Amino acid sequence: MNQRRRTQAERRAETRAAVLESACRLFGNKGYADTSLDEIAAGSGLTIRPIYHYFGNKVQLFAAVNEAMEERIVASLQANAADAPKDPILSAWRNFLELCEDSEFRRIVLIDSPNILGRERWAESPVTRMAAALLLEYRGNMDQRSAEIAGRMIIGALSEAALTVAESDDPASAARAAEAIAKRVSAALLQAGQAE
Numbered sequence: 410m411n412q413r414r415r416t417q418a419e420r421r422a423e424t425r426a427a428v429l430e431s432a433c434r435l436f437g438n439k440g441y442a443d444t445s446l447d448e449i450a451a452g453s454g455l456t457i458r459p460i461y462h463y464f465g466n467k468v469q470l471f472a473a474v475n476e477a478m479e480e481r482i483v484a485s486l487q488a489n490a491a492d493a494p495k496d497p498i499l500s501a502w503r504n505f506l507e508l509c510e511d512s513e514f515r516r517i518v519l520i521d522s523p524n525i526l527g528r529e530r531w532a533e534s535p536v537t538r539m540a541a542a543l544l545l546e547y548r549g550n551m552d553q554r555s556a557e558i559a560g561r562m563i564i565g566a567l568s569e570a571a572l573t574v575a576e577s578d579d580p581a582s583a584a585r586a587a588e589a590i591a592k593r594v595s596a597a598l599l600q601a602g603q604a605e
Contacts, residue, residue, distance in 0.1 A: 536564060
């Protein structure tokens with residue numbers, strides 16, 4: 410049987426994807442501090458050399474892993490926007506909480522990312538930009554600056570609430586309490602956007 414040979418670009422993409430998959434799994438399970446590049450290389454069936462070649466160092470690899478997780482958030486927000494719900498903040502909260510049920514996602518995005526990459530990184534993240542865009546679209550008279558500030562506030566609040574829910578002894582009860590608060594915050598933002 411004659412199989413087509415993979416191109417160098419295909420091999421590179423497969424190698425990079427294998428490293429990312431291993432890094433996501435290990436950073437998610439063990440955390441940034443307790444994961445070595447040697448473990449990531451072994452988990453991807455490679456040597457450590459491709460990690461340095463494609464990612465540079467451990468922090469840059471973690472940043473790439475975090476970006477992959479952020480893509481999941483953006484996809485969730487886009488699905489949320491496509492449905493054009495009556496209350497996009499509440500819908501975004503529910504979608505985000507669902508993502509946070511994944512322990513690897515939670516560990517990477519909510520616990521390690523702010524400590525390793527810095528909280529200021531959120532200011533320019535695709536997640537924050539999309540949240541601000543959603544607010545502009547759904548919140549009437551809110552200006553661009555207010556939407557950016559509100560977007561960052563909402564992302565921060567959602568992140569802290571999701572972490573609190575995940576760490577709770579009774580996650581279902583904590584999720585209900587957090588959703589009740591999210592409803593009030595959403596109503597207040599809607600009212601503020603209409604008043605400006």
